[in-house]
Amino acid sequence: MKVEIVKEEDVVAARQAARQAVVAYKFSLVDQTRIITAVSELARNILLYAVCGWMEYHEVSGPRGKKGLEFVFQDYGPGIIDIDLAMTPGYSTGNGLGLGLSGARRLMDDFAITSHQGEGTIVRITKWLN
Amino acid sequence: MLNNAAVLKIQDALVIVMHGNMNDHSVKQMQHTVLAQIEQTPVSGLIIDISQLDIVDSYMVRLFSDTAQMAKLLGVEVFLVGMQPYVALSMVEMGLDIRGIKTALTVDHVFEILHNGVPYAVRRGAPQ
Numbered sequence A: 001m002k003v004e005i006v007k008e009e010d011v012v013a014a015r016q017a018a019r020q021a022v023v024a025y026k027f028s029l030v031d032q033t034r035i036i037t038a039v040s041e042l043a044r045n046i047l048l049y050a051v052c053g054w055m056e057y058h059e060v061s062g063p064r065g066k067k068g069l070e071f072v073f074q075d076y077g078p079g080i081i082d083i084d085l086a087m088t089p090g091y092s093t094g095n096g097l098g099l100g101l102s103g104a105r106r107l108m109d110d111f112a113i114t115s116h117q118g119e120g121t122i123v124r125i126t127k128w129l130n
Numbered sequence B: 001m002l003n004n005a006a007v008l009k010i011q012d013a014l015v016i017v018m019h020g021n022m023n024d025h026s027v028k029q030m031q032h033t034v035l036a037q038i039e040q041t042p043v044s045g046l047i048i049d050i051s052q053l054d055i056v057d058s059y060m061v062r063l064f065s066d067t068a069q070m071a072k073l074l075g076v077e078v079f080l081v082g083m084q085p086y087v088a089l090s091m092v093e094m095g096l097d098i099r100g101i102k103t104a105l106t107v108d109h110v111f112e113i114l115h116n117g118v119p120y121a122v123r124r125g126a127p128q
Helices: A008-024 A029-050 A083-087 A100-107 B024-040 B058-073 B085-094 B107-116 B120-125
Strands: A002-005 A053-061 A067-075 A110-116 A120-128 B007-010 B013-017 B045-049 B077-081 B102-104
Touching: A002 A008, A002 A029, A008 A029, A008 A053, A008 A067, A008 B024, A029 A053, A029 A067, A029 A100, A029 A120, A029 B058, A029 B085, A083 A100, A083 A110, A100 A110, A100 A120, A100 B085, B007 B024, B013 B024, B013 B107, B024 B058, B045 B058, B045 B107, B058 B077, B077 B107, B102 B107
Parallel strands: B013 B045, B045 B077, B077 B102
Antiparallel strands: A002 A053, A053 A067, A067 A120, A110 A120, B007 B013
């Protein structure tokens, strides 16, 4: 499942896609809320900082038969020069609260970000089913 | 289609009901709409009903905070009403802070606060 993110409605579409996925995978209500919130932050980040990109999600397997959902956000924007700085709560180069990335990390079980200047950014977030 | 929040006047407050599928532009539009309404309709409170929102992210928090500050300058108290428990949990986990905005569980509670200056729960718990 892949959602293109090029306009504001696509952030809503990403949230809706995430909502359907977390319900289908029977995540607890609290995890549903955490996941959709993180998706909303990261989808908006694509629009704010990279102009265009996409989100996709898929099932992932962990040790001892653990199952989860991974959401991947990829853009072809300018990239992040200093990831540590970008992850600092309250730091923003845009017009936001600077809590998008750090907030998404706090809400999810796993969080990984790679970015190359001039090439773009990939953020992967995972929530495991209990 | 459903992208604009409706503004109602109840007693001496404006009530705006947010719905779940609003994009960022519509949320921003809400701010302009309520500020324009406050100018036309003198009220003492502005109630933002978020009971239909299954998430509140950092952009929405910023808009609510900014709206509250602007309304306050116009002499209007702003209340966020009906936040779902898991929304509150996620907001705190993320580090989102809505200090400066009053919250209440229901619209009734807001009118109790507006009219008596005493929170409903405190009044209820007070000895007779």
